Amino acid sequence: FKDGDLKNQKIVITAGPTIEPLDPVRYMTNFSSGKMGYALAEEAKKRGGEVVLITGPTNIEPPTGIKLVKINTTREMLSAVEAEFDDCQVLIKAAAPLDYRPNEVSNSKIKKNNDVLEMKFIKNPDIAKHFGEMKKSQIMVGFAAETENIIEYAKGKMERKNFDFIVANDVLKEGAGFKADTNIVTIIDRGGEVENYPLMEKNKLANIILDKVVELLIKS
Ligand code: PMT
Numbered sequence: 034f035k036d037g038d039l040k041n042q043k044i045v046i047t048a049g050p051t052i053e054p055l056d057p058v059r060y061m062t063n064f065s066s067g068k069m070g071y072a073l074a075e076e077a078k079k080r081g082g083e084v085v086l087i088t089g090p091t092n093i094e095p096p097t098g099i100k101l102v103k104i105n106t107t108r109e110m111l112s113a114v115e116a117e118f119d120d121c122q123v124l125i126k127a128a129a130p131l132d133y134r135p136n137e138v139s140n141s142k143i144k145k146n147n148d149v150l151e152m153k154f155i156k157n158p159d160i161a162k163h164f165g166e167m168k169k170s171q172i173m174v175g176f177a178a179e180t181e182n183i184i185e186y187a188k189g190k191m192e193r194k195n196f197d198f199i200v201a202n203d204v205l206k207e208g209a210g211f212k213a214d215t216n217i218v219t220i221i222d223r224g225g226e227v228e229n230y231p232l233m234e235k236n237k238l239a240n241i242i243l244d245k246v247v248e249l250l251i252k253s
Pocket of ligand 1: 048049050064065066067068069070107126127128129130131132157158159160161162174175176177178179190194202204210211212213
């Protein structure tokens, strides 16, 4: 890759989990550490991009020289992307937003009176799908965290959410997906190309993803 090949490009990256409160002292979330999204932000910045990193709670030191937007819930992540979307050239959705939230958030601490606790959950908005429907010239990159039928499910997600390409990780593989410093992925694009990548550092993978973004920006 070339230094500065993302100059003058506004790149919005989502990272990390979202969290959804259950009551004043509890919340639900998932195992996303934010490492994949932060690696993308760091490398995009090094390549000259104007980077906006929209992130759920993580323990990672953010890269300097970028705009950092901290959110908690999936709906907050949607609003934060909304505020940045119109004038961006690239949206990369590396976050793992919670698909459901509790139907009601209890105002007081839920008591452990019953052996079985039943709760109802309602669907959160699908951020990627929403912006996939709205996009004009933006390049959109999605991720898919799968445990089976990886290629088939990832292709379906790419089409439904209108991604230009999708990065699928088998989250059951050692060294892939959530929490690790490394990832093992398959990248699938709209032309039907399917490329398998070996285990590598998330920063190295970030540059492979950004190379593909640059190729698409040149074509557009
Ligand atoms: O954060 P790390 O620990 O480094 O882990 C990285 C990762 C495994 C979280 C990352 O590589 C990854 O795969 N992110 C996507 C996880 C996910 O939510 O996958 P999904 O298959 O449920 O969603 C597909 C796509 O839609 C994703 O781009 C996701 O960001 C997006 N999505 C999902 C749900 C939702 N409500 N809104 C969304 O925009």
